[in-house]
Structures are given as C-alpha cells and as structure tokens.
Amino acid sequence: MNTKKFLINEHSPPNKIWENRILNEETKRNLQATKDAVIVFDLHGKVIFLNESAIKYFPCPLSQTIGKPIGKLIPLNTIAQKRLFCKAMKYFFLASTGIPQQFHWVEEKGKHPIRAFNLIFNATVLNDEKVIITRFIDILQVKTFEWALWSLAKITNYGCINEVIDDITELASEVFRAEYAVVNLFDQETTHSISYFYQGKKEPNFTHALANTPCAQVRKEKKICHYNGNVRTKFPETQLFTDFNITSYLGGPLINSEDEVVGALVVMSARKFEVDSIYKTLFQLFIDRISLEIERLLAQRKLQFLASIPQQDPNPVIRIHSDGTFLYANQSGLEILHQWSMRNNKIPNELLKVCQRAQEQRKVIREEFTINHRIYLFTLVWIESFSQINIYAIDISELKWAQQKMRDLANFDTLTNVANREHFKRTFNHWLIDAKNNNEPLALLLIDLDNFKSVNDTFGHPIGDRLLKTVTRRISGCLRSSDFIARLGGDEFVVLLKIHQSYDIFKIAKKINQVLSSPFELGEYHIESSCSTGISFYPQDGVTTSELLKNADIAMYQAKKNGRNQFCLFSNVKHSSESKRRTIIKRSLKSADLATQLSINYQPQFDLQSKKIIGFEAFVRWYHPKEGLISPYEFIPLAEQTGAIYSIGYWVIQQALQDYQKTMQLVSDAKLSLNIALSQLNDHHFIEYLCENIHRFEVSNELIVLDLAEQISTIQYRHLDEHLQEIHKLGIQLSLDNYGSEHSSISRLLEVPINVVKIDQNFLHTLETQPRHRAFISGIIDLANKMELQVIQKGVESKSQNEVLKNLGCRYAQGFYYCPPLSLSQLKEFLTKYAILN
Incomplete structure (x- = not known):
C-alpha cells in the first residue's frame, strides 16, 4: 500500500468546483441527512465532501479541508495512531476493488478507549468519477462499556476496603469523563465524602449540608437522579455547584442490607453528559458494588467499636x-x-x-x-x-456473588448461559494438556442447526433466541456430568467429551440429532429443525484446538451435504476433494479479491409478439483463479452460511445498476431483474442501499424487479410482509420466480404484492407431448392475466416450445432460444445488432 502517496499528495483543484463537479445537490442533501459522519474521498484519499456530522472531527475550517489528503487533516502524533491509520488505509484501498469494507478504529489511553469508530468504506461512481464513501459510526459507548465491565471485574476485595472504594470511584470518573466523582455517606443532616476524585486524582474528603441538594433528592426518591446541564437551576441554594462551576449531576443511592439509603455515588461535571440505558446500567453496577463495600466498611467499623x-x-x-x-x-x-x-x-x-x-x-x-x-x-x-x-x-x-456475576459476563454466553468461545478455548487447551500427560483420547462435536438462518430471517431474532435457549437445554440433557458444552456464536455449539468407549460418543451424537429433530413449540410458532454434527478426535485428527475445530467443521459440512440431521466423522471425509473444495470456496468468499473475480451476465427477456426486449435478468458469475468457474448453486448457499451473501448482494446491486445505466437503459422501458436472498429482504439496510444506488445511477424505481424464490414458505412470506409492502410502495416491482414448482400454491399469488410471475422451466421439456402440462401452463397464464400480472416463461430452448407458448397466450419469455446470458461486452455487441435489426 502506497501510504506515502496518500499522505503527501496535496495538489487539488479548487474546493467548491471539485465538490460540485462530482456531487450534485440532491446527493449532498442525502449525505447531510445521515446522522453518522460521512466523508467522500477520491481514490487518492483526498476529501471531496463531508457532511455536518463529520466536520466536528477536523480542527481546521471546512474551506481548508476539501481537497486535502486525509493524512494531513487528522493528528497522527503517536505510534498507535499511525498504526491504526495504516490499517485503515489498507481497508480503504481494498474497498476501491468493489467489496465494501469495515474497520474498527479504537484509540486507547492505557486500556481505556478514548475514541472508537466503525469505519465502513464503499466504492461507487458519481458523475463518472470513482469515489470512496466512508461512514464513521461512533462505537465509543460500546467499547467503554466493555472496558468498564472488565475493569470492574478486576477490582478485588482483598485490599483495604477504602482502597477498593477508591478504585471504583476513580473508574466511575473515567467512564463518565466527569471532573468530580464522590462516594458520600449520609447522616440525618450532613453528607460526608469517603472517596473524592477531582480530574482523576484523589483529593481530601469533605463534609457539607444535605438539605436542598440533589443528594437529598436521591435519598428521598431512592433511585438514580440525573440533571443534565441544569443542576444549578434546580438547586440554586447549593453553593458548591457555583463554586466548582458544576452544571451536570448524576447520583445513585447506596442501599444497605436493611434497604436503607446510607449514601450516594455521585459524578459531576461542568459540561453536559447524556446517560442512556447502557450507561445507566453501568452506573447501577458501580452503585451495587460500592453498596457491598460500604456494608463491609460499616461492619468493619462496628467490629472495631465492639471489640471490647x-x-x-x-x-x-x-x-x-x-x-x-x-x-x-x-x-x-x-x-x-x-x-x-x-x-x-x-x-x-x-x-x-x-x-x-x-x-x-x-x-x-x-x-x-x-x-x-x-x-x-x-x-x-x-x-x-x-x-x-x-x-x-x-x-x-x-x-x-457479585464478583462471580462479573466473571460470568466474561466467560459465559449471556443468552444460553453456557460457556462462550473464549471460555471454550481456555478449557479445551487445559483438556489437551491433561490428555497429553495422561495419554487419554478426546472427542470434539461441532453442532450446527440446519436452516437456523431461515428461522431468524423469517420469525425475527426474538424467536431465534428462544429457539437457541431450547436447543441448549436439549443438548445439555444428552450429556454426561463430565462433558463440556459451549456456544461458539450464532447457531454453532461445541461439545467436548472424554472418551471411555468410542460407542459412547456415537450414542451421544445420535441422541443429540434425535432430540433436535423433534419439533419446537415456541408460543404460537411450530418450528421444525434439525442439526448436523461433525466429530474430530484427539490425537488422530489434530493436537491443537484450532486443528480439531477446523476438522470438525469439515466433517459437519459433509454431514450437511449427506442430507442433514446426521453426524459425520472427520476420519471419513479428510481425503474428500469435495470438502477441500468447499473449504477453499468458504475461505475465498472472505477474500478481499473476491470482487475482482465476480462478474454479471445478463439474459434479455422478449415480447413474443413484437420481438422487442422488455427486460434483462442479472446472473452473478464467479471465476475462481484456481477452481475455475464456480456455479451459483454451489457458492450461494455457502455465501449465506458465511455471511458473504451481504457483500456479494451489495456488489451485484451496485455493478448491475451501473451496467444498466451505461448499456441497458438505452433500450426503452427495459427492466432489470435482480435475484434476492431471503436474508437480504429481511434487512432494512438492504432496502436503503438499493434505493441509494437506484437514485445514484438515476434509474426509475419502476424499472427494477426483485426476483423472490417461490420455494419460500407461506409463513415466511407473512413475516416478510412489512418489508415487501415497503418495497412495493416504493414502486420497485416484485417477481415470483420459478412458479409451478413442487412448492407452488395459488394462495401465494394473493399473499404477496407481486407484479410478475416467472413460470418454472421444468414443464417445457414435456410441453409438446403432455397435454396436462400444456393445460397447467395455460391455466397459470389465464389466472395471471386476470390478476393483471405479467407472465414470463423461463428456459425456452427451441422453436417448437416458442410456438406452443405463443399459442397458449404467453406473451413474454427468456431462454437460450432467444439469447443466452451474456457478459457486458457481449451484451453491448448484441444490442448494437438488435438496434440495427429493429
């Protein structure tokens, strides 16, 4: 990466001229409307545009920012900042290849995060200029919360009680970036500080009157009180606030075992500070921990007094x-x-x-x-x-118990209450050491739910979470007391077993498959699921955690390929070329070079009467440098499993709309059809991204068609109805793909706000010889016409099929008989000849 060029290239055209040449007013308005900070760069890293939310991050005026390289505009004073900058630039240049990139920029002081952003880089074309649109999402709150939990869990009770309280008070001061942090104890009329920090430094304790103060309010209401910028107005008699220039106050009650308020934890500042639910939860954790320490302190004082x-x-x-x-x-x-x-x-x-x-x-x-x-x-x-x-x-x-709760947060999955990934790694490493010393075999079972992603996308995450909890209970019920279970993330679980007899392992794996294939009754929902399990053994299948986990993963995917709802041993698949190919494909799907290997072919759709082109369907193609051409039927399911389907989908939308603008839009009123995965339909960001790109490439909404899989179940359509209606209201057309397959139902035409029906091509092979098949297609055409739906027959391969379809009243079709899917260059040549002929 040429970071030197990025840092020193300062020759820029005049600011406003450059900005206006690339961004029109409507694009700028859309970027200004985004609440996150957004900066538009050219490919050399020079700033073209930044919205109002982004201006606050730069010390120099806006006029001195446009046209400047980003490396000259932000402070890079420390080695850590320079390292972060170099990493960010790596993702910046990877994004220019076409695959959106993400990078977490986290600056720390000690272990304390002081600045944290999720940077999202997207390459696009504006007025024939390729640019990088970068979104800065502030994640400081999340990182601070993680750091605070970690810091609080580290504070032990073995030291002096006052020192423990000091440590917690100092931590509260850091977390809330408050100049003042105090722990007070109350008597009838006075508050006495026992821990007082000013600007992060321990100060002498003090005493002041309790009446007419927010601390009195905390005592009275017995809850957290927050005054943001108005504490002096609310409590004008408290001279302390004027003397110390305090405008904001956050205080919470310290409650003893008899449910009495004995004091308060208070943070105060001269500036405003917002306290949302996350920070309020964190503040309550500080209060609870200090309350326990105060209980110890008071007990210790009583002990000293009562010693005699x-x-x-x-x-x-x-x-x-x-x-x-x-x-x-x-x-x-x-x-x-x-x-x-x-x-x-x-x-x-x-x-x-x-x-x-x-x-x-x-x-x-x-x-x-x-x-x-x-x-x-x-x-x-x-x-x-x-x-x-x-x-x-x-x-x-x-x-x-409070300390144990803190440790549990770090070691256990909060949803299922079983061990998390990190706890699993530590435990398995200990098991491997013991197994090596004692020459004992071990087994690792990697369990993955079949079609869980479809459940999540269809019913929503709350139902998915309930399913995961029930799955955990069922798996745990199959295990012995000596076995270990963890959730790795998503719908993946791992079980560690010490082997006494290999038959025990197969018995447990079979039992897990049985209990997870039984239906799940979750409220009103009846969900059928199953699992695929991969098994690897120590030491024959590996001697490290990563080796055994990787090999169990290979075995698990072989189990899925074998038909799901079963288990498979790594020893049975380790020489399988298919498993190696699948591993290569999964790894390549995460590669930054993926965009350079993808392409899109377009197949024209024709009016059978006028022979005019009425649309184009986009088909994504992947030519792997080593594996060659990989079929979408092979890589799309793996892309959905790995999450790569989102970046591929975003790339297809942007590339297809760009190609349409330059080439296909020349054909009057021709539509562009895009195949959409279920997970994308359930993602609001997908709809936003689609609309942004439709607007960016100046394409009418009515000319875009989203192809939906007909195989999706009725209940899935019902849960997607809100998003489908939203798409329909935007004027974007919806198409029901492969209608007439084994899953088809007439009710589907009534449930979904569709505009187009695409008839499955399987009937075409027997269209000329099977009267019942001709009658079936004729019935679909008649029904669709009465419902004012456009009908397109897919997969037409011969002249005789074309003639039969015309006689049945089918007006629109696509297939190799008319034109095969073409690359963009082939399509341009085809359209040139088409224009001459017409």
Missing part, C-alpha cells in the same frame, strides 16, 4: 488458644462453629491450619471459608501476650 464487647457484635467473634483449644465465641461465632460441625471444644481442621499460620507468621491472616452455603472472610490476629488467636468473621456472600 464481642457478645454484642452481630458478626462472629471467636478466640482460640495456641494449642487449638476453644476459648470463647459470641452467639454468632457459636452458630457458625456448630454449622461447621465443631465437636469437643476443638475447632475444624481447616480453620486450625490457618490459626497455626497466624501463630507462626505473627501477622494478620485473612482467609475465606464457605459455611452452610454462605461465604465468610475470617480475619485472624495473633495476640502474643495471651498466646491466643482472635478471629473476626464477616459475611461476604453478596460481594462474592
């Missing part, structure tokens, strides 16, 4: 002689010892060992013990003058 009168202390207090003999315990101490099964005035062995350490080391020892499902922190103090050990215990169960 231990019988009144509600927390356990125990005294042990140096020989291990029980000397004394208050009521709580006696209860805890009896729960611990103390007999004959001797303390339990676990505690006795810690007492011996305290005596030997002559220092305070802290140790955690679990007693009767509660967790206690024991503080053991050796008293030299009495040759005894004093033990003070505090119940820290809630604190430990």
